Amino acid sequence: MIENSIIESNASDASSRVDNIVLALDGESIILKNPSISAEYDLPDEDQSGQSSSTNSSEQGIKPKKLNISGLIEYSTPDHLSRLIELSYQTDRGGAKKLYRIANSTANVINLREGVFSGKISIAPHSTLLAWQISFTLSERKSVPEKREARAQQRAQENGEQTVDAVGEEMPEEKSETEERTWFEENVLAPINDMLG
Incomplete structure (x- = not known):
């Protein structure tokens, strides 16, 4: 017998429906x-100690942050799955993957503001529920370190330099979080975040 009691929501319980909206693109x-x-990012370095006990290492740059998302989409709402698939295939005018502005509390904490669908997108029927188990990853684009490197390289080219050893310039201060919030973040996610503490 297929269990569906867990996934069925009570129509009168509005809060349970709101709690499911944890991500917006x-x-x-x-x-x-x-x-x-869940979020992840790498700060890779390479051991420079050779055979000694030294702890010296060389930095390999700051790699993009990633947001790993998984959950269930009920068989009764196939349009939700179809729309997710459409979003994953979107491209910009140049044919590159579409860059989405990400609204999510975990993404906000690690300052992951914009990203693209990357890697594998998994869609499989759940073993006991009337739903699809889905998982996908959003990978950061236009990160602060990336912008700093690009600006430093541009300055080096303007000054006739070949290489830049260090990036010393700080990016201008970003607008405050309240100025950058979308209507969804301000009116849906912020009240939920306040309630959860």
């Missing part, structure tokens, strides 16, 4: 049941 909510969202 360009202000469009991605509705998942039992969502799980």
